[in-house]
Amino acid sequence: MKLTFLGATETVTGSKYLLEGAGIRVLIDCGLFEGTKNLRLRNWAPLPVSVETLDAVILTHAHIDHSGYLPVLARMGYRGPVYASSGTADLCGIMLRDSAKLQEEEAEFANRHGYSKHHPALPLYTLDDAERVLKQLVPCDFNEPVKLAEHASFRLLPAGHILGAASVVLYMNEKLIAFSGDLGRYADPIMREPMPPMHADYLVVESTYGDRLHPASDPTTELEAIFTRTFKHGGVVVIPSFAVGRTQEILHYIAVLKETGRMANVPVFLDSPMAIAVTDLYRRHLREHRLTMSQAAAISKVATMVGTVDQSKEVSARRGPMVVIAGSGMVTGGRVLHHLKAFAPDARNTIALVGYQAAGTRGAALEAHAPSIKIHGEYVPVRAKIESISSLSAHADYDEILRWLSSMSMPPTRTFVTHGEPAAADALRRRIEEKFHWPCEVPTYLEAVDLAEAPVHEQALF
Structure with a gap:
């Protein structure tokens, strides 16, 4: 059995892992690279695997850095299943169409x-490419086994993070291979806490915040202070925000x-058609989060929902005090740019950064x-004044990741630390080795590793 790291190595974007064994080839996640130009150029390079040889794709969640390459895969000829939780499938219907539309609009602009x-x-890629791959989505329930081949199956475990987010646990050739996906926080105000697997022979774990602890500050109080100070001067608070998860959390705090x-x-304006559509999904997936029906409503x-481009232009032409929430979270595109x-040239205004800013993005430059x-x-x-509220992160910090890992009954044979900038990934590797004494490594881009035999009983998974 072989595992190849096609993305999310030495960076937090482009998640793709190719797992080969039991006579099949499975791609876990299929994300776009974002950030610095050398990373973005990878999206245009040929995929280092023939799509005709792929048997399945399994998504951990719908964020574009985990799902956004799917339309390219479909355009290249992939016609197999794309497995995902029902929440992820619903979100992909929104996010991939939106991503394709942005690709087309930015090229035209x-x-x-x-x-x-x-x-x-x-x-x-185009909207037609996105529509093609959306027909290949296969929704799966959490904790339900899905058979891939005679000696290969998987199940999804809730990971917190965003609606539908999952960890993927595969049974292949009498081995268990777990992919954490992006882990959420144990005390998230909206999402339920992540559920770890009981055991894995091989583990791939994210490290976005592998070198940081989230502050214990109250984000409601921090937002209140930003609003009070900015409104006092008649200013505008612009919040670049991820359409999924972060925007709904901000709206919850404002409510x-x-x-x-x-x-x-x-006035509060939500200027993101995608975020508007996503917000509606929270009422359809009440079992996946902590909000009551009234809180979801x-x-x-x-906020006033801004749907059209003309309405967006009207918001940009207004003056404060007001709040404008718009995509994208790392300021890589979308209406927030306008x-x-x-508003950025006016010192009375505030730009509130409410999440992780990857190296090379405009968000990182602002930060x-x-x-x-x-x-x-x-x-x-x-x-404009720049404010960062790191306590709003939907990613587990290193203490929460270690808590998730500590629930495993046995140490993995090998642990691979991915989805982190180099310093963060290495810091988490060191902490795992020091706390658990597990063999732990940080893979590099396109690195392939052979996974030695490590028999387990299928009952351990199912």
């Missing part, structure tokens, strides 16, 4: 304004602040207090 080095600029009178009654009502062009950021081929001065 680049051609119209002539700032691309390629003539003509082409989208990585609480308004309900308790701790926030001025200023509240996050849909606390709002930053309008580093860059004096200007490049948007649509031109540099926009940043005079």
Whole structure:
């Protein structure tokens, strides 16, 4: 049996793992690379595996860095099943269409304004590609075994993080191989806590926050302080936010602040068609999160939903005080770019960063207090105050990851630390070795490892 790391090595994006054994080839996650140019160029390079030889794809969750390469895979000829939880399947229907639309819009915008080095600029994939692969999704229930071949099967375990997020545990050739996916937090206000597998012979674990502990601060109080200070000066709070999970959490906190009178009654705009659609899903998947029906309804009502481009332009033309929540979380694209062009140059305004900012993204540049950021081929001065609220992260910190690992009944034969910047991944490797004394390593891009025989009983999984 062989495991090849096609992404999420020495970076937090592009998650793809190729597992070969039991006469089949399975791709766990199929994500886009984001961030620095050398990473983004990998999206355009040929996939180092023939899609005709793939038998299945299994998704941990719907974030684009885990699912966004699927339309490319379909365009290349993959026609097999794409297994995912029902929540992930529903989210992919929203996110892959939105991603494809953004790809097409950005290519068209680049051609119209002539700032691309390629003539003509082409989208990585189209809406037709996304529609094709969405027909291949196969929804699966949590904790239910799914057979892949005579000696291969898998099940999904709840991972927290976002709606539908799962860890994947595979039984193959009498071995257990577990992929953590992105792990959520144990005290997340919306998502339920992650469920670890009882055992794995081989383990692939994420390390996004492998070198950090989340502060114990209350994000409601932090948001309240940002709003109060900014509104006092008539300013605008712009919140670049991931459409899935983070946006709903922000809306939940705003609903609480308004309900308790701790926030001025200023307009709140949610300018992300994808985030609007995702917010509606929380009422359809009540069993997957902690919100009550009334709380799930509240996050849909606390903001004015901005659907069209013309409405978005009207929001950018307004003045404060107000709150504008728009995608994307790392400021890599979407409507938030137009709002930053309008509001970043004004010192009365605030840009609130509410999640992890990968190296090379505009979000990372803002977090580093860059004096200007490049948007649509031109540099926009940043005079607005930059605030970071790291306590809002949907990723487990290293203490929570170690807690998840500690529930395993036996040490894995090998543990692979992925989905982290180099310092974070190595820090988690060191902590795992020191705390558990497990053999632990940080793989590199395109590294392939042979997984030696380690017999287990299938009952251990099912």
